[in-house]
Amino acid sequence: MIVPKFAQSASYDADEGHGPYQRRVAEAFGDDYDAALEEYEKTVKGGQGAVPFVMRVHGSPELRTPGEHLPLPWAIVPIEQIHLPYPISTSEYLRLRAIPVSVAIQFKATTARGRHVQPLPPGSAAGVIAAGNTPERGVEHLRSESLVRADSPEEAIAALTAAGHPPRRLDRTFIFGAERIAGLHRCDVDGELVSDAAPIERAPETLRPLFEAAQHSATFRAQRALHAADELTEMLAGTEDVRISSEFGRFHDRYVLLPAKVTAALDVVAQGPGGQAEMAAASPEAEETDSEATVEELTIEQVEGLGVEDVRRHLPSGVEIDDSVLAETVTALRAGKHLILSGPPGTGKSTLAIAVCQAVGATYRTATATADWSTVDTIGAYLPSVEGGLAFEEGIVLTALAEDSWLIIDELNRADIDRAFGPLFTLLAGAGGSGTATVTLPYRRDEQRIEIGWAATHSQATTPYAVTRGWRLIGTMNDSDKSSLFGLSFAFLRRFAVIDVGLPERAKYEQLVARRLPQAEEHAPAQLRDAAMNVAHGPIPLGPAIVLDVAEFTRRGVTATANTTPYDSAVTAFLTAVRLYVAPQYEGAEHADVAALTRILADAFPDRDGAAWDRLTAALERAALVGL
Numbered sequence: 001m002i003v004p005k006f007a008q009s010a011s012y013d014a015d016e017g018h019g020p021y022q023r024r025v026a027e028a029f030g031d032d033y034d035a036a037l038e039e040y041e042k043t044v045k046g047g048q049g050a051v052p053f054v055m056r057v058h059g060s061p062e063l064r065t066p067g068e069h070l071p072l073p074w075a076i077v078p079i080e081q082i083h084l085p086y087p088i089s090t091s092e093y094l095r096l097r098a099i100p101v102s103v104a105i106q107f108k109a110t111t112a113r114g115r116h117v118q119p120l121p122p123g124s125a126a127g128v129i130a131a132g133n134t135p136e137r138g139v140e141h142l143r144s145e146s147l148v149r150a151d152s153p154e155e156a157i158a159a160l161t162a163a164g165h166p167p168r169r170l171d172r173t174f175i176f177g178a179e180r181i182a183g184l185h186r187c188d189v190d191g192e193l194v195s196d197a198a199p200i201e202r203a204p205e206t207l208r209p210l211f212e213a214a215q216h217s218a219t220f221r222a223q224r225a226l227h228a229a230d231e232l233t234e235m236l237a238g239t240e241d242v243r244i245s246s247e248f249g250r251f252h253d254r255y256v257l258l259p260a261k262v263t264a265a266l267d268v269v270a271q272g273p274g275g276q277a278e279m280a281a282a283s284p285e286a287e288e289t290d291s292e293a294t295v296e297e298l299t300i301e302q303v304e305g306l307g308v309e310d311v312r313r314h315l316p317s318g319v320e321i322d323d324s325v326l327a328e329t330v331t332a333l334r335a336g337k338h339l340i341l342s343g344p345p346g347t348g349k350s351t352l353a354i355a356v357c358q359a360v361g362a363t364y365r366t367a368t369a370t371a372d373w374s375t376v377d378t379i380g381a382y383l384p385s386v387e388g389g390l391a392f393e394e395g396i397v398l399t400a401l402a403e404d405s406w407l408i409i410d411e412l413n414r415a416d417i418d419r420a421f422g423p424l425f426t427l428l429a430g431a432g433g434s435g436t437a438t439v440t441l442p443y444r445r446d447e448q449r450i451e452i453g454w455a456a457t458h459s460q461a462t463t464p465y466a467v468t469r470g471w472r473l474i475g476t477m478n479d480s481d482k483s484s485l486f487g488l489s490f491a492f493l494r495r496f497a498v499i500d501v502g503l504p505e506r507a508k509y510e511q512l513v514a515r516r517l518p519q520a521e522e523h524a525p526a527q528l529r530d531a532a533m534n535v536a537h538g539p540i541p542l543g544p545a546i547v548l549d550v551a552e553f554t555r556r557g558v559t560a561t562a563n564t565t566p567y568d569s570a571v572t573a574f575l576t577a578v579r580l581y582v583a584p585q586y587e588g589a590e591h592a593d594v595a596a597l598t599r600i601l602a603d604a605f606p607d608r609d610g611a612a613w614d615r616l617t618a619a620l621e622r623a624a625l626v627g628l
């Protein structure tokens with residue numbers, strides 16, 4: 001199923017070659033461009049019919065090269081159209097309950113390159129079809145977005161209900177009071193309003209002076225924030241407690257982004273007038289036109305306004321990362337750096353990297369580095385094409401840049417950095433700043449040299465691939481590999497902030513593990529907990545991901561199934577789990593480290609199962625021998 005959301009206009013000014021390209025496509029496929037354009041405008045009606053049908057693919061793709069004007073092969077797939085009796089407008093599509101908010105954000109601006117395709121969860125297409133068969137779409141189909149004057153979520157629910165808009169699941173409410181702004185809240189399955197963003201610990205009346213003071217900055221766009229400040233102040237001065245927003249884009253730009261705007265403005269003011277290049281504030285008319293800003297332009301605002309709580313809210317339940325680590329991560333990103341997250345196995349480095357991407361609303365790609373990496377993997381190379389001959393195929397970095405997706409690379413230091421990233425060193429230095437370099441690669445596409453440049457935003461790029469102010473590369477590495485950190489080129493390292501993601505505080509760590517361990521008295525939960533903590537803080541420190549696996553295996557091992565209990569003893573299950581999950585982490589370890597871990601376990605379980613113990617010690621010895 002494919003749900004098309006058409007642009008409000010068939011052409012736009014962000015790409016000067018867009019119109020001629022459309023004509024070449026029409027010519028190559030034998031279509032009448034002018035007739036197709038007329039039909040397009042008639043169907044879409046300036047956005048009122050942005051989703052006129054849904055398509056179902058019912059056959060396999062066929063590769064076809066249309067002609068010399070379009071030399072690359074196209075994948076042609078047969079489809080059937082499911083026409084919607086009542087086409088869905090742009091405004092309605094972005095608020096459909098069937099469309100996740102994250103997807104709506106991507107499609108809020110149709111001019112953003114790399115945002116033309118987004119996956120939908122199961123059932124979304126059916127939800128769109130149901131809405132398209134309804135002449136008047138109401139709260140059952142559309143999310144409600146509202147401003148509510150209240151001091152708590154409970155007061156906000158009462159105000160919404162009194163106004164005839166009781167919150168429903170997925171509705172979004174921005175709550176504010178005279179002294180404090182509780183911020184964005186989302187209605188959950190129980191009808192409760194739960195916080196969906198960090199609060200703003202400021203009175204609404206202080207916002208306009210703050211934003212006006214930050215207007216001199218070349219990187220701070222104030223007008224949408226000023227509109228939000230004025231609207232909140234106006235509601236506080238009047239009698240209106242609830243105001244329903246009918247425009248997804250306006251609600252998002254003014255209120256979802258407001259915490260980031262406040263943080264960014266505070267940063268600008270702290271730098272003083274000379275801290276950044278000054279510029280005249282944009283006029284209200286120009287800024288309102290920019291309310292359909294492209295996604296990558298919003299991403300840099302989210303980066304510069306990122307807070308610790310924004311990242312913490314995107315960490316999965318049960319993942320504990322110290323505030324100091326989050327503070328270092330957030331501050332380094334805002335300061336314009338790429339990141340290397342280093343720490344023991346299982347401390348949540350990759351999870352933190354993903355949470356950061358989600359907190360700034362950035363799409364992201366992930367990859368795992370290997371010792372074999374070269375520029376073929378990162379930048380690209382000529383590879384055999386389906387049509388015969390050679391064609392340039394992008395590597396992971398160029399693919400991410402083309403999409404304006406952030407890039408997460410696990411085990412970054414396992415790659416030969418100079419060999420894999422050398423041509424990118426200069427461009428990586430421009431993160432968050434004002435780089436100007438352009439790298440010309442030894443490859444051609446359509447007879448043109450492939451270039452990577454620097455651009456303020458993706459839509460302003462003048463090269464096929466661009467590193468923007470809002471783009472980041474995040475690498476992870478285990479600190480068991482930390483000695484190889486200094487094998488990384490200093491020219492590469494100086495473009496990164498290296499952040500240690502250590503073990504959680506011991507008390508929090510114990511609580512996490514204790515909740516997973518079996519709790520029955522005969523299983524000696526305190527004995528198991530202490531042993532798990534000693535293993536975690538052993539010769540090779542281990543993060544919660546691994547130790548929680550040990551705890552979960554132990555609990556399952558002594559939980560009865562329909563016909564038996566896997567293990568007679570929690571200690572036997574625990575020792576087995578250590579063999580399965582911990583022993584592999586000691587591969588190549590010193591014999592002294594293996595001996596120390598063996599003593600920890602022997603002291604913890606003097607009455608251990610002999611067979612399980614023998615298998616565990618044998619596995620640890622094998623792991624140590626691998627390193628010889």
